[in-house]
Amino acid sequence: MDKFISGKIALNEYIQRTRSNGVSFYIHYWGVMPQHYNNLPHKHSFFEVCYVLEGRGTYIDQGCTYQIEENTMFLSRPEVLHQIKSDTGLFLLYVGFELDESESSEKWVTIIEEAKQCSEVVIDVKEDEAAPLMWKSLLIQAEKSESALFEEILSNLAHSLILLLIQNFVVTSNYHNQKSVQKKSSLILTLAKLYIKDNLSNSIKLTDTATHLHLSSRHLSRLFKSELGISYSEYVQNVRIQRAATLLKATDLSIRDIAQETGFPDVHYFTRVFTASMRSSPGRFRALYTKLKTVIYKD
Structure with missing residues (x-):
């Protein structure tokens, strides 16, 4: 308790403003x-x-009464009438802050407007979650005024804490879940693309990539369709064609070797697919590109 009180005094002396990454x-x-x-x-x-x-x-x-207890956080919004009551006493940590709009991005102005309108103003947290741990760490660190890089550490911790507190109230559970699913799916797709790129000379069937990523073939197929708008096989064929075009332009490899390098079963099939996609046969494509690179000067 004494460390927290000492830390509070130091914070009020040193940290009246925080600024980083487009928000102040x-x-x-x-x-x-x-x-x-x-x-x-x-x-x-x-x-x-x-x-x-x-x-x-x-x-x-605003007239709504909430029960609060250990590990409860609550948000008082600007211009909203509020009150705290306790018969036995509460041990509280608290911080008052506002956005400096003149030094913050439009994105942050929007986020703060959302915070002013948020409906969930009382939340329960676990004491080992990031915000409670950081808050306590900040107060303990603030008490060590003689430490090296004292103000820099405090400023960064304080800024991160404010961001976490805003996130706790502004980011609803539904929004958070949607973002988590989106990020997870995008990561899976990134890993699938890397696997395809690194194994292009092999057959790399849908089942092979799905097995490598510990997914069902159906789930992986849906990801390609929903996020890229094309099927898995279409994506693989596009990558093969683009790689083949690069090799035709940048190397002296034979067309047969390029077909093998990009995973086509034989040169005839490669020629047919490449021609349909690029509107030019592999040989003509290479010749046209070579001519485009050639500049002849005449006296």
């Missing part, structure tokens, strides 16, 4: 309150986030 915040205050009981209904012109370390009570926001 004013920090109005850092707070540590070991015994918080009741306060009167009031408003702020800025955001305030409180984290309950110990105790039980209620938080009233």
